[in-house]
Amino acid sequence: MTIMQKAVWLIAILGNFSTAYFYVYSPSILSIILLISTLAFTIVGFYDLFYSRHTLNRLYPVVAYLRYFLESYRVEIQQYFIANNTEEMPFNREQRSLVYQRAKNERDTIAFGTQRDLMENNYLSLWHSLSPIHLTHQTQRVLIGEQNCQQPYSASYLNISAMSFGALSPNAIEALNLGAKKAGCFHNTGEGAASPYHLKHGGDLVWQIGTGLFGCRDDNGRFNPVSFKKTAELPQVKMIEIKLSQGAKPGHGGVLPKAKITDEIARIRQVSKDRDCISPAINPECTTPKELLVFVQQLRELSGGKPVGFKLCIGNPAEFLSICKAMVETGITPDFITVDGAEGGTGAAPLEFSNRLGLMCLEGIHIVNNALIGVGLRHKVKIIAAGKTASSFDILTKIAAGADVVNAARTMMMALGCIQSRHCNTNLCPTGIATQDQARSKALDIQVKSERVKNFHHNTLASFFELIGSMGLDTAAKLTPQMIKKRTPCGGQVSMESITKPLASNALINNLNIPEPWQQWWETSSADQFYVNDLFILKLANAD
Numbered sequence: 001m002t003i004m005q006k007a008v009w010l011i012a013i014l015g016n017f018s019t020a021y022f023y024v025y026s027p028s029i030l031s032i033i034l035l036i037s038t039l040a041f042t043i044v045g046f047y048d049l050f051y052s053r054h055t056l057n058r059l060y061p062v063v064a065y066l067r068y069f070l071e072s073y074r075v076e077i078q079q080y081f082i083a084n085n086t087e088e089m090p091f092n093r094e095q096r097s098l099v100y101q102r103a104k105n106e107r108d109t110i111a112f113g114t115q116r117d118l119m120e121n122n123y124l125s126l127w128h129s130l131s132p133i134h135l136t137h138q139t140q141r142v143l144i145g146e147q148n149c150q151q152p153y154s155a156s157y158l159n160i161s162a163m164s165f166g167a168l169s170p171n172a173i174e175a176l177n178l179g180a181k182k183a184g185c186f187h188n189t190g191e192g193a194a195s196p197y198h199l200k201h202g203g204d205l206v207w208q209i210g211t212g213l214f215g216c217r218d219d220n221g222r223f224n225p226v227s228f229k230k231t232a233e234l235p236q237v238k239m240i241e242i243k244l245s246q247g248a249k250p251g252h253g254g255v256l257p258k259a260k261i262t263d264e265i266a267r268i269r270q271v272s273k274d275r276d277c278i279s280p281a282i283n284p285e286c287t288t289p290k291e292l293l294v295f296v297q298q299l300r301e302l303s304g305g306k307p308v309g310f311k312l313c314i315g316n317p318a319e320f321l322s323i324c325k326a327m328v329e330t331g332i333t334p335d336f337i338t339v340d341g342a343e344g345g346t347g348a349a350p351l352e353f354s355n356r357l358g359l360m361c362l363e364g365i366h367i368v369n370n371a372l373i374g375v376g377l378r379h380k381v382k383i384i385a386a387g388k389t390a391s392s393f394d395i396l397t398k399i400a401a402g403a404d405v406v407n408a409a410r411t412m413m414m415a416l417g418c419i420q421s422r423h424c425n426t427n428l429c430p431t432g433i434a435t436q437d438q439a440r441s442k443a444l445d446i447q448v449k450s451e452r453v454k455n456f457h458h459n460t461l462a463s464f465f466e467l468i469g470s471m472g473l474d475t476a477a478k479l480t481p482q483m484i485k486k487r488t489p490c491g492g493q494v495s496m497e498s499i500t501k502p503l504a505s506n507a508l509i510n511n512l513n514i515p516e517p518w519q520q521w522w523e524t525s526s527a528d529q530f531y532v533n534d535l536f537i538l539k540l541a542n543a544d
Contacts, residue, residue, distance in 0.1 A: 075422060085115055090345060095390040096414060102459035103415040103452035123487040124397060124496075129472030135465040140475065142404050144239065145335040147380045150305025152335075153204075153238045156185035157476060158395060158461050160453075161386050161407035162208050162243070162311070164190025166256045166265045166277070167424070168413075169441030170197045171449075172433045175416055177203040178446060179453025188407065191243050191279060192256070193268050194231050201450075205236050208311070209299070210243045211253055212279035214269040223285050223295075225302055232303035239336070240299050242292070242310040244283060247344030247361070247387050249353040250313040253279040257348055259427040260436045286310075289326035289527050297332050309336035309384075313344070314364035315357070317371070317517075321508075321525035324375045328509065329527050333380045338407070339364040341387025345410045348425035361387030362401045362496075366481075369402025374508035374518070392464035400479040401496065415456040416449045 041062060048061035056064040070077075078088075085093045094115070101108040117123070145152035160180050165173050167190060174197045180187035181203035189198050191210025198205055209216060209228075216228035232240060245251060256265075256277035266273040286292040292310065300308045314320055327333050341361025342354075359367070365385055372378040385403035388410070389395060395406045410418070417431045424434040432440040468476055471483065481497035488494055501515045508514060508522050 079420070090343070090388065091390060091410065091414070091420060095411075096420060098391055099411045099414040099456060103456040105455050105459070108459070119487060119491060121487060121489050124393075125485050125487075125493075126393075126396070126467070126471060126483065127485060128470045131472050133469040133472060133474050135469045135474065140465070142382065144382045144404075145307030148300065148333070148335060149307050151238075151307075153186075153307055155405050156183070156457075156461070157399070157405050157464065158389075158457055159185040159206075159384075159405060159407050160187040160412050161409035162188040162190040162206075162241075162246075163409055163413070164192025164208075164210075164256075165195035165197055165268065166192040166260060166436070167434060169429075169432055169435055169437075169444065170195075171441045171444040171446055172413075172416055173197040174200055175444065175446045175449035176412060176453060177201045177205075178450035179412075179415070179457070180204060182450060182454040183457035185457055186238060188241065192265070194234075194237065195268050199234070199236055202236055204238045206239045206241050207231065207237045208241045208243050209283075210279050211281065211283045212269070212271075212277070213284070214271075214279075217270055221284070225298075228299070229302045232299070232306065237303070237306070239307040239309070240303055241336075241338060242283065242286065242295065242299070242308070244286065244292075244310055244312040245281075245315075245340070245358075246311070247313040247340035247342050247358055249349040250315055250342075250358040251281055252350065252353050253281040255279075255348040255425075257425055257427070262436050265436070288529055289323045290330060292323065293326050293330050293332040293334070296334050300335075307335035309334040309338060309382075311338035311340060311386075313340045313342060313358040314367050315359065317367045318521040318525045319530050320367060321371055321521050322527060322530060324371050324377070324508070325525055326527035327377055328375055333377055336382040336384055336404075337368055338384040338386055339368050339403070341385075344387040361385055361398060365398060365401040365403050366496075370503045370518075371508075373505055374503035374514075374522075376506040376509055378505075392460050392467055395460070395464050396467055396476075396479065397484055399476050400481055400484050402481070411456070412453060415453045416444065417452075 045061040048057040048064070052058055052061075054064070056067065079093075083093065085097075098108055100106075118125070141154045141156060143152055143154050160176055163173075163176070168176075173195065177187050177198055178201040181201055186204040186206050187198070188206040189195075189208050191208050191212060191214060193215025194205060194207050207215075213221065213223055215231060216224050218224040231237065249255075258273065258276050261271070261273040261277055263273065269277060271277050283292075285295045296308050296310065300306065312320075339361060340358075341364055342358035343360055358364075365383060368383055369378065372381055382404040383402060384405050384407055385398035385401075386407040386409070389398070389406055389408040390411045398406050413433055414420070416433050418433050419431060421430050423429050427435050427437060429435040429440065432442070432444040435441055464476075468479070473479065481502075482495040484496040485493040486496055503515075503518060504513065508518070514522065
């Protein structure tokens, strides 16, 4: 027996004898409570010693439960008592506080200077102008689909990114959509279909068609043009987005745990509620670059000429260049491309996929922007950036890198009241946002939270345009990568664009002055397939 086991037996024996003695000779409520407590202690200790499956319980009976109790509150203890303002992930206290303050229309200034290390390697900053300009954001928007569409859409610079009904509660979806209507931005439905909660308040929607084709699938899980057309023609649906992959789990497909699948969700998605809802890793209608573009054209026609694009997290750049080659060969271009980053978030993702796959958002934007310039199609396609947007500086850097507008997901959840408890995949969200537990979700006040979404959007954009004006610019369209400065290991500053050489217009088409590795990516890409070919693998094997 270990010392702890002997101690448990000793406490149990002495405790039971002493409390029994007091109960017999001095009966009282206290003695009864003590007797029940020691009996419970004895039973638990006996079970731990002889029947528990856990080694810790066998070696440290009863006491081991203290460890499990403290471990269950580890995240909260670290968040509230240990982590400083700038070290917590994925969003630190400084970022979360900024979102909460702007959502509540509270003071968002700081005192006594920055807490950031301005000499940190890769630290990003801006050069300001001695002739700043005052801007207002109400009239500045971005038109998407003006090249190919009968119904182009005028988008805000900041919008609500893809979060589906199922991942989020009905009240959360309603609050986001009502907030989008008040703010004048669009609300992406996520891959779980356009639910009644997305449609209830009339906010502008981007209907995302995920790899599971939820909301427009037949009994065999393939595309159903009739059901698609019925939803796509709704006046509230402004654009259509085909999801190829997402930043948190590229190459994996969507996951909705069965704990969160209600009868209503199963009916809307046309899936079973007896197992996890797993979307395939690849869209069955888009298995090649040319198939993707044909699908884009089909959806544009079925929707009555609304903008259609696709969303992806960039991995191998040669595969995105395959899509660009297909655009050139078919003459079909999407109206927009949403670039998600590996730093993006989701309710449920495998650790290795979330940590190790995909390019970060700024890297992805650089690839997409330059590839479209290189094939002479940048003027036809708008770029929407996603992936961890908390502040106006985050919006500015993405647009400077080549995006036209920006989406935010998790910070919109924070505007609703999310506290980053990271229980999104358990159906136990403490704030009623990422759960289907009715008791929790009904506590979320739709009217109040929609105001906070509107406030966060308005205040963040106001700061964004103030930043642009401080640089001496009168529009976000004039932002360039050269304006974003990155700290080098030696302490100097270089522009983002100087790190990787940009492509000239039509450089890939004309095969003129193509820098490495663009030359290699272009040579190994194909309009007829996504996957990496043997030539690319051979070059990698022979690389230094």
